[in-house]
Every structure is written in structure tokens, then in C-alpha cells.
Amino acid sequence: MANRNKHNPPVTLKAVAKHLGLTPGTVSSVLNNSPACRSVPGHTRNRIFAAARELDYKPNFLARALRVKRTNTIGVIAAEIGDPYGSLVISGIERYLREKDFFYLTMVHRHENELLECYSRLLLERGVEGLITIDTSIARPLPLPAVAVAGRRTVEGVTNIIIDHRTAVLDALQHLIELGHRDIAFMKGPETSSDAEDRWNCILGVARELDICIRPELIVEMDDPEGRAVLTPENSYPFAMELLGRRRPFTALFAYNDNSAIAAVRVFQDAGLRVPKDVSVIGFDDIQAATYTSPTLTTVRQPLKKMGEIAASTLLDRIADRGEYVREIAIEPQFVVRQSTGPARTHRLRPTRSRSRPGRFPASSAP
Amino acid sequence: MKPRSKKADRARKPSATLKAVAERVNLTPSTVSHVLTDSPAARSVPQKTKDRILAAARRLNYQPNFFARSLKVKRSHTIGVIAVEIGDAYSSLVIGGIERYLRKRDFFFLTVAHRHDKKLLATYESMLQQRGVEGFITVDTALNGQPPLPTVAIAGHRRINRVTNIVLDHRRAAWLALNHLVDQGHEKIAFMKGSPASSDSEERWNAICEVSEKLRIRIRPELILQLEGTDPTPNLGYPAAKQLVASQHPFTALFAYNDISAIGSIRAFQQAGLGVPEDVSVVGFDDIQSAAYLSPPLTTVRQPLQEMGEIAARALLDRIEKQAKHVAEISIAPEFVVRDSTAPPHHRRAMVSSAESDAAQRGRDLLQPASG
Numbered sequence: 025m026a027n028r029n030k031h032n033p034p035v036t037l038k039a040v041a042k043h044l045g046l047t048p049g050t051v052s053s054v055l056n057n058s059p060a061c062r063s064v065p066g067h068t069r070n071r072i073f074a075a076a077r078e079l080d081y082k083p084n085f086l087a088r089a090l091r092v093k094r095t096n097t098i099g100v101i102a103a104e105i106g107d108p109y110g111s112l113v114i115s116g117i118e119r120y121l122r123e124k125d126f127f128y129l130t131m132v133h134r135h136e137n138e139l140l141e142c143y144s145r146l147l148l149e150r151g152v153e154g155l156i157t158i159d160t161s162i163a164r165p166l167p168l169p170a171v172a173v174a175g176r177r178t179v180e181g182v183t184n185i186i187i188d189h190r191t192a193v194l195d196a197l198q199h200l201i202e203l204g205h206r207d208i209a210f211m212k213g214p215e216t217s218s219d220a221e222d223r224w225n226c227i228l229g230v231a232r233e234l235d236i237c238i239r240p241e242l243i244v245e246m247d248d249p250e251g252r253a254v255l256t257p258e259n260s261y262p263f264a265m266e267l268l269g270r271r272r273p274f275t276a277l278f279a280y281n282d283n284s285a286i287a288a289v290r291v292f293q294d295a296g297l298r299v300p301k302d303v304s305v306i307g308f309d310d311i312q313a314a315t316y317t318s319p320t321l322t323t324v325r326q327p328l329k330k331m332g333e334i335a336a337s338t339l340l341d342r343i344a345d346r347g348e349y350v351r352e353i354a355i356e357p358q359f360v361v362r363q364s365t366g367p368a369r370t371h372r373l374r375p376t377r378s379r380s381r382p383g384r385f386p387a388s389s390a391p
Numbered sequence: 392m393k394p395r396s397k398k399a400d401r402a403r404k405p406s407a408t409l410k411a412v413a414e415r416v417n418l419t420p421s422t423v424s425h426v427l428t429d430s431p432a433a434r435s436v437p438q439k440t441k442d443r444i445l446a447a448a449r450r451l452n453y454q455p456n457f458f459a460r461s462l463k464v465k466r467s468h469t470i471g472v473i474a475v476e477i478g479d480a481y482s483s484l485v486i487g488g489i490e491r492y493l494r495k496r497d498f499f500f501l502t503v504a505h506r507h508d509k510k511l512l513a514t515y516e517s518m519l520q521q522r523g524v525e526g527f528i529t530v531d532t533a534l535n536g537q538p539p540l541p542t543v544a545i546a547g548h549r550r551i552n553r554v555t556n557i558v559l560d561h562r563r564a565a566w567l568a569l570n571h572l573v574d575q576g577h578e579k580i581a582f583m584k585g586s587p588a589s590s591d592s593e594e595r596w597n598a599i600c601e602v603s604e605k606l607r608i609r610i611r612p613e614l615i616l617q618l619e620g621t622d623p624t625p626n627l628g629y630p631a632a633k634q635l636v637a638s639q640h641p642f643t644a645l646f647a648y649n650d651i652s653a654i655g656s657i658r659a660f661q662q663a664g665l666g667v668p669e670d671v672s673v674v675g676f677d678d679i680q681s682a683a684y685l686s687p688p689l690t691t692v693r694q695p696l697q698e699m700g701e702i703a704a705r706a707l708l709d710r711i712e713k714q715a716k717h718v719a720e721i722s723i724a725p726e727f728v729v730r731d732s733t734a735p736p737h738h739r740r741a742m743v744s745s746a747e748s749d750a751a752q753r754g755r756d757l758l759q760p761a762s763g
Contacts, residue, residue, distance in 0.1 A: 115478030118503070
């Protein structure tokens with residue numbers, strides 16, 4: 025490709041052969057260490073290597089890819105790359121591919137679903153040997169091996185890497201119950217987020233088991249009218265405001281992710297509530313920023329980098345035809361207790377401040 | 392590269408070649424190629440024939456071979472992105488911007504992370520070149536010399552032949568931050584110097600020195616903190632800020648190296664019983680996503696990271712495609728975002744008495760739109 029540039033026109037195999045007075049076939053067999061080169065004498069081989077070095081010969085990747093029908097490239101289709109979730113998963117993918125001499129092309133759809141089809145086709149045209157999708161819902165089987173990080177649908181040929189939501193939710197809710205919380209508010213993820221439905225179903229199931237009453241007035245659904253919410257703290261902020269604005273008593277919040285938890289902590293603190301003294305908050309993901317806030321965030325850790333590595337190794341195994349196809353790989357979450365959760369308040373919220381303020385909790389936590 | 396096993400080859404559904412399509416419709420491959428690529432030569436082909444070709448291509452699942460085409464036209468429409476890391480707030484926003492722009496121009500990119508490994512960095516350049524990339528964008532990466540392809544360096548500071556540096560206007564950034572602190576009445580300002588491994592460190596420090604002189608701020612050696620390492624967590628600023636407090640040199644404000652080190656510093660100050668901003672004002676740098684959500688929300692210099700990625704991608708593609716003239720440097724204007732981590736010095740008494748009503752006022756203001 026470089027020969028569009030005035031400098032360094034690439035040295036071809038032909039040029040190396042000409043320089044040596046040998047046939048390109050001989051040079052190629054030696055440089056590629058093919059079985060045919062066994063008949064080439066050692067000193068000739070050394071001459072060839074020396075000349076290749078001297079002339080700075082680099083094999084043409086594209087020509088080679090065309091011949092052996094291998095590109096050692098995969099495609100990564102992500103909902104977002106600038107966010108902590110996507111970037112950590114991609115970082116894990118990159119780390120694994122590096123070890124295996126694979127490269128990847130990245131495409132970001134920002135939840136514009138019509139792009140997904142188009143992207144997988146474009147990547148296919150570029151000879152990728154497999155696909156990893158991140159927080160992207162795949163509707164139809166793809167024409168090549170695929171692994172979906174946080175894939176929720178069962179699609180033929182696609183391996184889903186998913187966090188064990190049941191364990192995650194159980195850990196979080198049990199923690200709150202042990203701290204005496206009964207009035208728990210929830211921020212529910214938007215439909216566009218792959219994990220939202222699964223996690224919500226687990227919340228409903230676990231809440232029943234633990235005898236937690238889920239009240240509709242304490243649920244905020246973070247649905248973006250445009251249907252492509254990227255859950256930054258900014259985008260989550262209005263939903264936390266909405267929850268507080270309903271003036272229903274609660275002592276704890278289980279947010280959809282760390283970003284929405286961070287936004288909620290800010291909203292609560294700005295309204296004069298103390299976290300965790302007045303309200304406990306639990307996030308999800310354990311992004312780096314979970315330790316930046318004050319208080320630091322109690323959260324469910326998804327090992328995002330590791331999930332990326334597992335996705336990459338699963339895909340490469342499938343490409344190399346090693347190992348069986350599995351529909352699903354469940355990842356164990358880890359519950360991380362930090363400062364944003366504490367015992368449920370038994371005190372009344374100070375009435376002098378709450379009385380005049382719209383949006384404050386009613387003073388009592390009793391239903 | 393090991394050849395794939397036969398079994399795997401069978402498992403993959405083959406797509407038809409151009410030749411196969413041509414045979415099916417009983418035309419020459421070049422006619423079929425003209426029609427499928429919609430080249431000017433296709434104008435002479437009757438519409439009926441065109442329809443037949445398109446139908447056959449669809450039926451046979453013909454997919455143009457990108458590599459064959461690349462070889463012929465000697466273009467790959469791919470660039471290489473070489474970053475120090477991918478999972479951190481800085482790079483991921485920059486790369487997000489790069490992607491956004493490349494998409495518009497139908498370009499692809501391969502990403503590699505060197506994680507400060509110099510040897511790896513050198514290998515990457517030639518590996519990516521072998522894969523046919525047409526140029527490089529480096530992110531927070533010190534280049535060892537002139538790269539073999541057109542290159543744009545984000546936060547590149549060394550003048551290197553054929554490399555376009557995208558740099559924040561550090562003088563403007565320093566001016567915005569220091570002018571704000573001086574306006575509020577700060578004189579004893581502590582400074583954090585970035586680690587030599589971070590590509591912005593030197594430039595930013597020189598800008599601070601220059602602007603300080605203009606604003607007549609005395610830089611006191613005892614108030615200069617040198618950061619060690621490039622830990623991407625708040626541990627970056629914490630020990631330095633702790634030392635500063637322990638040294639007992641009086642100061643009323645800190646200009647941190649970046650937001651992450653500002654967060655670590657605030658933690659150290661708060662643990663030492665110092666309030667931010669009542670006792671110490673803190674200014675960060677970058678405006679990372681969570682800066683607005685800290686306690687207190689951080690006053691900071693905003694680098695438009697995503698935009699910097701887009702600008703880098705545009706500069707590179709213009710060089711590759713339009714043979715645009717080489718520009719040595721593109722300067723990006725910073726913004727200054729005033730939040731709650733800065734306040735006039737020595738206002739502790741006044742601040743404490745009004746702290747509660749401040750919070751109450753904020754709460755009222757914030758809750759107004761939601762509740763009515």
C-alpha cells in the first residue's frame with residue numbers, strides 16, 4: 025500500500041529474487057519456510073535471508089491473505105467505544121488478540137440498529153474471520169463465527185458472554201436486606217441495553233425470594249425517547265431527579281449501572297441528602313469512576329477486561345476449529361462493598377429542611 | 392500464519408467469485424465487473440443485461456473480494472491507531488472521535504495498544520504497515536523517529552518530519568486556570584507536574600511557567616509536586632498531595648496535572664481535615680466524564696477529546712486522499728469549566744455558615760424542573 029507515498033516503495037519478492045539471481049519461487053519457499061525449501065542448500069538460504077534483510081523486504085500481507093484465505097483479523101462491533109464499558113471490554117479483546125497475532129477492526133453503531141447489518145457486511149467484505157459484538161443485539165444468524173458480549177438473544181452460531189445476573193442481583197439485594205433496607209428504589213435500564221431485560225427479570229425473581237416488595241412508584245425506567253440512550257451520568261441525571269421528584273420514601277437505590285448511580289448520588293447530595301446515611305446506593309459494572317466519587321460506590325463488578333479476553337479466546341478457538349460451539353458462557357460477578365451503602369435510616373429526615381423543599385422524601389420511611 | 396484446516400474451510404459458506412458469476416450469465420468477467428462496481432464502462436451495457444448480472448450475483452452470494460481489490464488499486468482504506476492504552480477515559484474518548492469521523496469517510500482502523508512498551512511500539516508500526524494501513528494516528532505515544540507512513544500524533548509535541556501534531560493550546564489552558572485562581576484572590580498556588588512518561592507534561596509545565604510570569608504568580612519550589620508514574624487511578628495524585636499537606640507550607644489552591652490526580656488530591660486534603668474549596672481550591676485538567684459528579688464537582692480545563700480524535704482523523708485522511716499539504720501542528724482550544732472545587736481563599740467562616748443554605752438552594756433549584 026505504501027507505494028502511493030513517494031518514499032519507501034515496498035520491495036517485492038520479485039526484486040529480492042532478481043537481486044540474487046534466483047527464481048521468485050525459490051526465494052518465496054525459503055522466506056516462508058515451506059517444505060519445498062528443504063532442497064535449497066543452507067548457504068543459499070542464508071544469502072536469501074541476508075538479501076531480504078538488506079533490501080528491507082516485507083511480505084505483502086494482502087497478497088498473502090488472498091492466497092491463504094486467512095486475514096488474522098476479526099471485527100468488533102460495539103454500541104459505544106468512548107464509554108467505560110465498551111472501552112474496557114475492547115481493551116481485553118486487544119490484549120488477547122495481541123498475544124495471538126490477530127488484529128481487529130472496530131465499528132461503533134451508537135444504537136442505530138439499521139447500521140448493524142450494514143456493518144457486519146462491510147466487515148465481512150474486509151475478510152474478517154469472526155465477529156465480536158459488544159452491548160449489541162444480534163437478531164439474525166451471521167455468516168461467520170460470532171461472540172456477543174452481553175448478548176441476550178439465543179442466535180444460532182453466536183456464543184453469548186453474559187454476567188450471571190442472578191448471582192449479581194442476589195448479592196446486591198441480600199446486602200441491602202442485611203443492612204435493614206426494605207424500601208428499595210430501582211433504576212431500570214433502557215431496552216436498547218443488552219443486559220436490561222435479563223437483569224430486571226432477575227431482580228423480580230430474587231425480590232420475590234427475599235420477600236422484597238417492588239413498588240412501581242419506586243421504579244424509574246431510563247428509556248430514551250430516541251431509543252438510543254448512552255448511559256452517561258448526564259443522561260441518567262434526569263431519571264434520578266424524576267425518582268426524587270416523586271416524593272416517595274425509600275432508603276436505598278439499586279441503580280442500573282455505575283454511571284446512573286453516580287448521577288443519583290449527585291442528585292441526592294444536591295438535595296441535601298447524605299449518602300449512605302439517608303440513602304444507600306448500589307451501582308453495577310465497577311468502572312474506574314466508581315472509586316472517584318465521594319462516597320466511593322458499592323457496586324457489582326463485571327470483569328469487563330476479562331470478558332473481552334474470554335470473548336476473544338472463544339472466537340479464536342472457533343475460527344481455528346478448536347473446541348465445541350457453546351451458546352453461553354456465564355461470568356461470575358463480584359460484589360464490591362465500598363462507602364455508598366450503610367444501615368437503613370431509622371431517623372426522620374430533618375423536617376426543617378424537608379418541609380419547605382419540593383421533592384424531598386416524606387419524613388418517614390414507613391410505607 | 393497457519394493454513395486453516397480443511398474442515399473449517401468446509402464449514403464456512405463460500406461466496407462466489409466474479410468469475411463464477413460471469414460463467415453463470417455467460418458474459419466476460421470484465422463486463423460483470425463493470426456492472427457490479429458501477430464503473431463508467433457499464434454505461435454501454437443494456438439495462439436488461441445489468442439486471443441479469445445483479446440477479447445472478449445475488450443468487451450466488453457474490454461478495455467483492457476486498458483484498459483482491461486492494462491489491463489492484465493499492466488502497467486499503469484502513470489506518471492504524473497506536474495508543475498507549477484503550478480502556479482509559481482519555482484514549483477511549485479520542486478513539487471514539489476517530490471512529491466517528493472515519494465512518495463518514497468509509498475508512499476502517501486497526502487498533503493496537505503498546506502500554507508503554509517501547510519495543511512493542513516499534514514492531515507495531517511495521518506490522519500495521521504490512522497489513523496495508525495507509526497512515527497512523529498515535530494517541531499519547533512518544534514516537535521514536537519518523538514513521539514510515541503519514542502520521543498524526545494526538546498530544547504529540549516533538550516536531551517530527553511528516554508528523555502532524557494535534558495539541559491542546561496549553562498556554563491558553565494555563566491562562567484560563569491561573570487567571571481564574573488569581574481572580575478569586577489566590578496567591579499561594581501549588582502545582583502538579585506530570586510524569587515525564589505522559590506526553591503533555593513538559594508542554595503544560597512550560598506553559599504554566601510562562602503564564603505565571605505574565606500574571607505575576609510566584610511559583611514556589613516548595614509548592615511544586617512532581618508526579619511519578621502514569622497510574623490511571625486517583626492514586627496518582629494522592630501521595631503527592633498528602634506530602635504537600637504534611638510539609639505544612641501554606642497554600643490555598645492546587646492546579647492538578649489532570650482530573651484523576653485532582654481526585655486523589657481532594658481525597659488527601661479531605662482526609663487531612665481540609666475542606667475543598669473552603670480551605671483549598673482545586674483545578675483539574677481534561678474534564679473526564681465523572682468530573683461533574685465528584686464531591687465537590689470539579690473545576691477543570693476541558694480538552695475536547697472526542698473532537699481531537701475527529702480532527703486527527705480528518706487531518707490524516709486529507710493527507711492520504713487529497714494529498715493535502717503537511718501541517719506540522721494543529722492547535723486545539725481548551726474550555727474552562729467552573730464548578731464547585733474553587734472559591735476565594737480564607738472564606739472558611741463564611742462558607743461554613745452558608746454551606747447548608749447553599750445546598751438547600753441547590754436542591755430547590757434542581758428539583759424545580761422535575762416537580763413542576
